[in-house]
Amino acid sequence: MGINWFKYSSPQAFHPLAGKLIPWFAAAALALIGVGLYIGFFVAPTDATQGDAYRIIFVHVPAAWMSMFLYVIMAVWAGIGLGLQARPSFMMAQAIAPTGAMFTFLALLTGSMWGKPTWGAWWVWDARLTSELILLFQYIGIMLLRTAIEDLRRADRASAVLALVGVINVPIIYFSVRWWNTLHQGASVSMTASPTMAGTMVTAMLVMTLGFWMYSFAVTLARVRCVIVERERHPSWGKQAAMPDVAEAR
Amino acid sequence: MQWESLTEFWAMGGYGLYVWTSFGATALCMGGEVLALWRRHASAAVERHDGA
Numbered sequence: 001m002g003i004n005w006f007k008y009s010s011p012q013a014f015h016p017l018a019g020k021l022i023p024w025f026a027a028a029a030l031a032l033i034g035v036g037l038y039i040g041f042f043v044a045p046t047d048a049t050q051g052d053a054y055r056i057i058f059v060h061v062p063a064a065w066m067s068m069f070l071y072v073i074m075a076v077w078a079g080i081g082l083g084l085q086a087r088p089s090f091m092m093a094q095a096i097a098p099t100g101a102m103f104t105f106l107a108l109l110t111g112s113m114w115g116k117p118t119w120g121a122w123w124v125w126d127a128r129l130t131s132e133l134i135l136l137f138q139y140i141g142i143m144l145l146r147t148a149i150e151d152l153r154r155a156d157r158a159s160a161v162l163a164l165v166g167v168i169n170v171p172i173i174y175f176s177v178r179w180w181n182t183l184h185q186g187a188s189v190s191m192t193a194s195p196t197m198a199g200t201m202v203t204a205m206l207v208m209t210l211g212f213w214m215y216s217f218a219v220t221l222a223r224v225r226c227v228i229v230e231r232e233r234h235p236s237w238g239k240q241a242a243m244p245d246v247a248e249a250r
Numbered sequence: 251m252q253w254e255s256l257t258e259f260w261a262m263g264g265y266g267l268y269v270w271t272s273f274g275a276t277a278l279c280m281g282g283e284v285l286a287l288w289r290r291h292a293s294a295a296v297e298r299h300d301g302a
Contacts, residue, residue, distance in 0.1 A: 042253075046252055052269060055262065056268060056269055059272055102280075102283060105279070106279055109272070109275055110272040113268040116268060117265055225294075226291050229294040233294070
């Protein structure tokens with residue numbers, strides 16, 4: 001089985017490499033999330049003030065962090081793509097968006113699951129929550145804009161510009177709890193009780209976050225492989241992307 | 251370990267609904283994403299093979 005149709009551009013060289021990396025990231029994700037859940041449910045003690053509701057933190061905070069990390073990484077790839085006219089960079093940005101959107105959705109959902117028992121409300125129009133909701137709309141907007149534009153080069157560029165402009169919201173989300181008087185608690189969990197208690201809680205949270213990172217790597221690489229193949233099988237897309245001058249002249 | 255029994259574990263000190271909805275939704279989303287990518291990859295690979 002020859003892979004000659006791949007040989008002429010870097011995404012095609014990247015395709016098999018990504019394929020080799022995915023199982024490692026997937027295994028690391030499974031192991032880390034397994035350990036994180038174990039520490040989170042069986043080692044970390046019940047919180048003095050919030051009871052066991054606080055355990056939502058082990059999925060809420062990692063999801064919220066990933067929603068912001070992935071947005072920044074997507075914006076960086078978008079920026080590189082715009083600066084260097086690099087097709088693989090746009091593909092990376094395209095591959096990251098759905099996973100980022102998913103983690104944003106999960107951050108909001110688990111947040112409301114946590115908000116109801118602790119604040120007494122599923123949702124409040126608080127600066128942190130509102131800016132995170134805007135992040136979800138940004139992800140959706142970027143994905144919709146891509147599908148709305150038929151010319152792949154223009155779709156790449158337009159969604160990259162939108163991603164870059166929107167990166168301004170990430171520091172707003174992060175600092176919202178400091179800049180405004182929000183109902184949402186400040187950075188990290190309030191460490192009352194004994195240091196050992198706080199230690200296991202933080203450990204579980206960090207291990208889960210690492211697991212989510214590994215998961216994101218695996219899933220993004222898997223999606224970029226799909227994107228590479230899908231772009232390759234549409235001759236018009238491939239031509240436009242591979243020979244920009246021809247596409248421009250038409 | 252702080253759980254005396256499985257029932258106590260599920261109850262999560264009375265917050266079971268919130269805790270398990272959070273973890274369940276996360277598992278569903280992540281599992282669903284993997285499954286969707288699996289299928290997308292399979293169909294992409296098939297069409298590539300046909301095209302080659």
